[in-house]
Amino acid sequence: MNSLVTFEMDGDLALIGLARPPVNALGQPLRAAILEAAERAAADPAVKAIVLHGSSGLFSAGADISEFGSEASFAAPDLPGLLLRLTRLDKPLVAAIGKLALGGGLELALACGYRIGEPGTRVGLPEINLGLLPGAGGTQRLPRLIGAQAALDMMLSGAPVNAQKALDIGILDRLAPSAESLLDEARAYARELVAGQAQARPAVPFPEPAKGLPEDFLARFRQDNEPRWKSRLAPRLLLSAVEAACLLPLEEGLAREVALFKEAEASRQSAALRHVFFAEREAGKVPGIDASTQLRTIAKVAVIGAGTMGGGIAMNFANAGIPVTLLERQGDALDRGLAQIRHNYGISVKRGKLSEAQLEQRMALLTGTLDYADLADVDLVIEAVFEKMEIKQAVFRELDRACKPGAILASNTSSLDVDQIAAVTSRPQDVIGLHFFSPANVMRLLEVVRGKATAPDVLATTLKMGRTIGKMPVVSGVCFGFIGNRMLEPYAREAHRLVLEGATPAQVDGVLTGLDLNMGVFSMLDLAGVDVNFLVRDANRAAIAHDESYCRLGDELYALGRFGQKTGRGFYAYEGRNRQDDYEVVALAERLAGELHVPRRPIGDQEIHDRCLFMLINEGIQLLDEGIALRAGDIDLVWLNGYGFPSHLGGPMHYAETLGLDKVLAGIRHYQKALGDYGQMWFTPAPLLERLVAAGKTRIEPF
Numbered sequence: 212m213n214s215l216v217t218f219e220m221d222g223d224l225a226l227i228g229l230a231r232p233p234v235n236a237l238g239q240p241l242r243a244a245i246l247e248a249a250e251r252a253a254a255d256p257a258v259k260a261i262v263l264h265g266s267s268g269l270f271s272a273g274a275d276i277s278e279f280g281s282e283a284s285f286a287a288p289d290l291p292g293l294l295l296r297l298t299r300l301d302k303p304l305v306a307a308i309g310k311l312a313l314g315g316g317l318e319l320a321l322a323c324g325y326r327i328g329e330p331g332t333r334v335g336l337p338e339i340n341l342g343l344l345p346g347a348g349g350t351q352r353l354p355r356l357i358g359a360q361a362a363l364d365m366m367l368s369g370a371p372v373n374a375q376k377a378l379d380i381g382i383l384d385r386l387a388p389s390a391e392s393l394l395d396e397a398r399a400y401a402r403e404l405v406a407g408q409a410q411a412r413p414a415v416p417f418p419e420p421a422k423g424l425p426e427d428f429l430a431r432f433r434q435d436n437e438p439r440w441k442s443r444l445a446p447r448l449l450l451s452a453v454e455a456a457c458l459l460p461l462e463e464g465l466a467r468e469v470a471l472f473k474e475a476e477a478s479r480q481s482a483a484l485r486h487v488f489f490a491e492r493e494a495g496k497v498p499g500i501d502a503s504t505q506l507r508t509i510a511k512v513a514v515i516g517a518g519t520m521g522g523g524i525a526m527n528f529a530n531a532g533i534p535v536t537l538l539e540r541q542g543d544a545l546d547r548g549l550a551q552i553r554h555n556y557g558i559s560v561k562r563g564k565l566s567e568a569q570l571e572q573r574m575a576l577l578t579g580t581l582d583y584a585d586l587a588d589v590d591l592v593i594e595a596v597f598e599k600m601e602i603k604q605a606v607f608r609e610l611d612r613a614c615k616p617g618a619i620l621a622s623n624t625s626s627l628d629v630d631q632i633a634a635v636t637s638r639p640q641d642v643i644g645l646h647f648f649s650p651a652n653v654m655r656l657l658e659v660v661r662g663k664a665t666a667p668d669v670l671a672t673t674l675k676m677g678r679t680i681g682k683m684p685v686v687s688g689v690c691f692g693f694i695g696n697r698m699l700e701p702y703a704r705e706a707h708r709l710v711l712e713g714a715t716p717a718q719v720d721g722v723l724t725g726l727d728l729n730m731g732v733f734s735m736l737d738l739a740g741v742d743v744n745f746l747v748r749d750a751n752r753a754a755i756a757h758d759e760s761y762c763r764l765g766d767e768l769y770a771l772g773r774f775g776q777k778t779g780r781g782f783y784a785y786e787g788r789n790r791q792d793d794y795e796v797v798a799l800a801e802r803l804a805g806e807l808h809v810p811r812r813p814i815g816d817q818e819i820h821d822r823c824l825f826m827l828i829n830e831g832i833q834l835l836d837e838g839i840a841l842r843a844g845d846i847d848l849v850w851l852n853g854y855g856f857p858s859h860l861g862g863p864m865h866y867a868e869t870l871g872l873d874k875v876l877a878g879i880r881h882y883q884k885a886l887g888d889y890g891q892m893w894f895t896p897a898p899l900l901e902r903l904v905a906a907g908k909t910r911i912e913p914f
């Protein structure tokens with residue numbers, strides 16, 4: 212028997228075990244192996260019933276995502292055809308679903324006549340997260356099994372349901388008492404079916420259309436939801452597939468589903484989302500770190516500074532059940548910090564995301580102190596004090612004295628030199644940057660900044676810890692602004708300069724949000740604080756001294772005390788949260804342009820797109836060339852998880868590949884010439900970009 216499945220006889224039962232680690236992804240080889248085993252069982256008169264299970268305990272994580280976009284995706288036996296064959300076997304087929312059945316894995320189970328799970332079983336159709344829809348019967352069989360609306364909710368959310376819910380809504384027939392007893396229970400179920408003691412029923416091929424949708428439901432659903440979907444293709448295709456399930460006989464519905472699936476699979480959005488899926492898994496792979504790297508134990512954490520960032524950081528660990536000590540210099544600041552955390556949790560309770568008991572459990576994990584001596588037994592300290600090198604270095608001198616050997620000392624700095632911080636300690640190998648993004652208990656991105664001396668096990672431990680607290684950790688080398696903020700600089704520079712040259716903040720932001728970015732540059736600055744941005748820029752003034760023209764607008768707003776939302780006026784004027792264009796800002800830009808001899812003219816949207824995005828892309832490529840970022844996918848993850856770049860564009864690097872690297876380079880060269888001295892100064896193509904284009908490369912990678 213093929214090594215990808217196991218085939219055992221148990222009396223008159225055939226047990227077929229999926230055995231393609233790590234997740235039984237249903238790639239062509241496994242599909243062929245399942246078909247071969249099923250045909251063998253079907254043809255054997257000694258076999259009265261079949262049990263299909265995951266030989267490692269996990270049933271299947273679905274189709275092999277790496278096949279999509281290639282011939283392999285529908286290579287015979289294609290998944291829809293294999294499942295249709297299984298529904299036509301003339302012997303009972305029981306799916307024993309251990310742990311997980313996702314996507315095609317659940318569709319495989321739906322093509323079996325009977326399904327049994329165990330208490331830890333989770334089932335779902337997460338295809339929407341990949342810009343896809345279920346393409347092997349899920350949109351046709353699930354609505355017929357549990358009703359169209361429940362099925363649609365599951366497929367649009369992409370979230371798995373637990374074993375009890377799956378039993379309650381009819382996806383599972385039974386639950387074994389434990390994972391260990393699942394296969395035995397499945398065998399017993401099959402024997403009952405053979406003996407006629409269990410209610411036999413056809414697999415879910417019944418031809419009549421699904422029930423459960425009020426007449427006008429789909430029209431209303433489409434009308435209510437389309438704005439939410441913005442430019443997303445997959446939800447619309449999914450709705451059409453469920454519509455087919457409600458209107459067409461099964462065979463026709465299945466054919467319609469394949470056509471809709473292929474349209475989704477061929478879309479740029481799905482290619483982008485599949486890129487993100489693998490990028491998230493690649494981000495954890497760092498040269499010099501592997502399964503043999505011994506991780507340090509993190510049982511107790513301390514956070515220095517109980518302000519907005521420190522409090523948010525501390526919440527991440529309390530949420531993960533890890534005790535946290537907050538250290539402040541003043542008692543009232545500490546009390547305020549703890550009260551703010553309690554307030555934040557209280558909001559989650561009001562929203563029904565947390566129970567009162569959970570709030571108290573988390574608060575019980577949070578203690579405060581004014582004394583470094585109380586940090587003697589912590590395993591990880593994260594400093595989150597004012598963004599001034601001298602202040603941070605003073606904290607690290609204290610930590611070096613107070614903390615035990617082997618404790619990891621991390622700084623939450625957003626741009627300062629981690630090596631300079633490490634240099635004031637006797638243990639630079641234990642020092643690392645952990646750059647959280649505000650609000651730290653919400654934003655998923657965590658830049659893990661390794662210093663020259665950072666030990667591999669410190670890096671491995673903090674990467675693992677990052678995922679434990681639900682973050683997307685990405686490794687960065689040391690440079691001003693690391694990956695995200697370093698790229699933000701030229702991107703925001705072009706936005707500012709374009710306003711000097713004749714665009715308005717609203718026009719610039721409109722182009723960027725038109726690309727589905729969560730926020731434009733100016734609304735983001737008004738939220739984060741024009742003053743905050745000024746202080747960061749001021750710390751780096753030397754690096755931009757040769758042309759501050761684009762800074763002057765922000766500098767002037769800072770001088771006028773227009774700090775953004777917090778003062779009611781920044782680049783925009785605010786009535787509460789309502790943002791209005793502010794002619795005073797345009798007049799200020801006009802005045803500054805005159806003083807700086809910047810010619811003003813009407814600016815088109817395409818120029819705004821190209822100048823902002825191409826400079827963002829150019830800096831990312833430069834970061835890759837300098838080795839600050841390990842791979843293009845990491846850079847994408849930074850912008851997807853820290854700056855609201857739309858995931859269905861895949862991130863700035865993937866977006867550049869989609870546009871064409873040659874087009875990006877040509878655009879940069881165009882503005883290098885067209886913008887006079889300013890263009891000469893700032894529009895220098897990254898050498899790696901030039902090398903890639905010269906070599907005819909279409910992917911961004913070190914070269």
Ligand code: T1G
Pocket residue numbers: 233234236272273274275276277290311313314315316318337338341343344345346347349489492493
């Ligand atoms: N295809 C290919 N590789 C996969 C895979 C998949 N479906 N799922 C996981 N892997 C790889 C992953 O890249 C990693 O590889 C390793 O397995 C461990 O994964 C026709 C169209 C199952 C919850 O969307 O959600 O079916 O890095 O690190 O944290 O209608 O993987 O070790 O080389 O994530 O324990 C639908 C995707 C597909 C599920 C496990 N299914 N997978 O999480 O491990 S489309 C999904 C997951 C489909 C049909 C449609 C998670 C997991 P490497 P991991 P984990």
